[in-house]
Amino acid sequence: MMLAEHLNFFSKFIEKELGIVYSEKNYYQLEARLEEIAKIFGLPDIAAVYNKAKEGITGSFKQLILDTATNNETSFFRDTRAFQAIEKIILPEIISKVPPEEPLRVWSAASSCGQEPYSITMMFKELQQKSSFPKFKITATDISERVLERAKKGCYSQLEIQRGLSAQYMIKYFQKDTQDQWTINPEIRDLVEFKQKNLKENFNFIYKFHLILCRNVLLYQSIESKIDIINRISKCLTPNGYLILGAGESLVGLSNPFEQILADGMVVYRLT
Numbered sequence: 001m002m003l004a005e006h007l008n009f010f011s012k013f014i015e016k017e018l019g020i021v022y023s024e025k026n027y028y029q030l031e032a033r034l035e036e037i038a039k040i041f042g043l044p045d046i047a048a049v050y051n052k053a054k055e056g057i058t059g060s061f062k063q064l065i066l067d068t069a070t071n072n073e074t075s076f077f078r079d080t081r082a083f084q085a086i087e088k089i090i091l092p093e094i095i096s097k098v099p100p101e102e103p104l105r106v107w108s109a110a111s112s113c114g115q116e117p118y119s120i121t122m123m124f125k126e127l128q129q130k131s132s133f134p135k136f137k138i139t140a141t142d143i144s145e146r147v148l149e150r151a152k153k154g155c156y157s158q159l160e161i162q163r164g165l166s167a168q169y170m171i172k173y174f175q176k177d178t179q180d181q182w183t184i185n186p187e188i189r190d191l192v193e194f195k196q197k198n199l200k201e202n203f204n205f206i207y208k209f210h211l212i213l214c215r216n217v218l219l220y221q222s223i224e225s226k227i228d229i230i231n232r233i234s235k236c237l238t239p240n241g242y243l244i245l246g247a248g249e250s251l252v253g254l255s256n257p258f259e260q261i262l263a264d265g266m267v268v269y270r271l272t
Contacts, residue, residue: 019225111140114151154184216246
């Protein structure tokens with residue numbers, strides 16, 4: 001019973017801070033992550049982590065709990081249908097409406113270790129080489145300081161680099177070292193601006209985006225939190241801007257200001 005009480009305490013804290021819901025059937029995942037935290041802090045068990053939390057969840061301790069609570073599973077060009085929809089359907093419409101002096105702005109929310117924003121940047125660079133393509137700015141955000149530091153370095157293992165990335169892109173945009181680590185070239189890395197942001201908090205961007213990718217975030221949120229996040233994201237889009245969710249996510253049944261569009265076999269959302 002004591003373990004269940006501890007897990008319930010942390011699940012409520014995580015939901016309050018991040019909106020991520022750990023149901024009782026998923027407590028085994030939370031338990032494993034709290035055991036990881038115990039090891040990092042040199043504590044004997046989850047009970048000791050709980051006792052430390054009761055003294056106050058602040059600073060690096062709070063950040064570590066939030067970091068380990070999130071699922072940072074990702075890969076390059078994850079779900080190729082999304083990138084095909086961007087290239088074939090979304091970009092032509094956006095580019096036709098963006099003034100020549102204005103850059104095309106994209107926000108990769110919950111960007112994890114950087115594979116998604118770097119994939120977008122590589123795709124845009126390729127399009128620039130093939131035809132006339134506007135200037136662009138890529139913003140990537142995540143709650144986790146740990147994964148953002150990894151993303152800024154743009155360094156990936158052999159296994160990570162092979163997940164979704166073609167041999168052509170590996171050779172063209174990455175450098176391999178003697179430890180089989182692949183580092184993205186500065187020409188791509190420097191085009192992405194990384195920022196720490198919690199999707200449960202105000203965004204405070206000074207500009208609006210033409211396209212936002214917020215994939216595989218809503219899966220873990222309550223209905224109320226989903227509606228809140230989507231409504232605030234909508235305020236960050238330009239008129240008729242696009243939102244792309246994860247393959248298993250949908251706005252159906254949620255009060256929101258978007259219309260559903262079928263783009264090359266992929267469901268995307270356009271601000272109405």
